[in-house]
Amino acid sequence: MQNIAIIQRQSPFNHGAGREALDLILALAAVEHQLTVIFSGDAVYQLLTVNQTSDFPLKRYQQSFKLFGLYDIEQIYVCQQSLQQRQLDSADFALNAKQVSPEQLQQLLASQQQIVCI
Numbered sequence: 739m740q741n742i743a744i745i746q747r748q749s750p751f752n753h754g755a756g757r758e759a760l761d762l763i764l765a766l767a768a769v770e771h772q773l774t775v776i777f778s779g780d781a782v783y784q785l786l787t788v789n790q791t792s793d794f795p796l797k798r799y800q801q802s803f804k805l806f807g808l809y810d811i812e813q814i815y816v817c818q819q820s821l822q823q824r825q826l827d828s829a830d831f832a833l834n835a836k837q838v839s840p841e842q843l844q845q846l847l848a849s850q851q852q853i854v855c856i
Contacts, residue, residue: 739770739771739772740771740772740851740852741771741772741774741849741850741851741852742766742771742772742773742774742850742851742852742853742854743773743774743775743776743846743847743850743852743853743854744759744762744763744766744773744774744775744776744854744856745776745778745853745854745855745856746759746775746776746777746778746781746784746856747778747779747780747781747855747856748779748780748781748856749780749781749783749784750781750783750784750799750800751783755856756781756784756799757799758856759856760799760802760803762854762856763775763806763809763811764802764805764809767809767810767811768809772813773811773813774813774814774815774846774850775806775811775813775814775815776815776816776817776843776846777814777815777816777817777820777835778816778817778820778843779817779820780820780824781820782816782817782820782821782824782826783824783826784800785800785816785828785831785832785833785835786800786826786830786831786832787800787830787831787832800832800833801832803832803833806833814833814834814835814836815835815836815837815838815843815846816828816831816835816836816837816838817837817838817840817843818837818838818839818840819839819840821837
């Protein structure tokens with residue numbers, strides 16, 4: 739079992755990278771890797787609760803974040819600086835993610851065996 743960090747940086751609004759990252763996360767968790775999921779940059783928008791009645795142009799894959807519990811994915815982090823820059827509050831998130839500073843992120847990444855940036 740390897741410790742693997744998945745860093746998501748893409749907005750859910752104009753890329754399929756968020757959905758692809760979710761697929762990768764679930765596939766790696768299925769083969770029992772220890773995963774750390776990090777939302778940084780515009781990827782913090784993936785954490786927002788999506789209104790079912792809105793005209794959201796992409797498939798609402800964020801509902802699949804609920805599967806993290808079934809796959810024992812518990813290490814979920816969001817960059818505090820990214821939230822501040824976008825004036826977002828974690829109370830609006832559909833997923834419980836721990837806020838970390840850039841310094842804490844560096845320490846977290848240093849403990850990983852592999853890092854995948856999406």
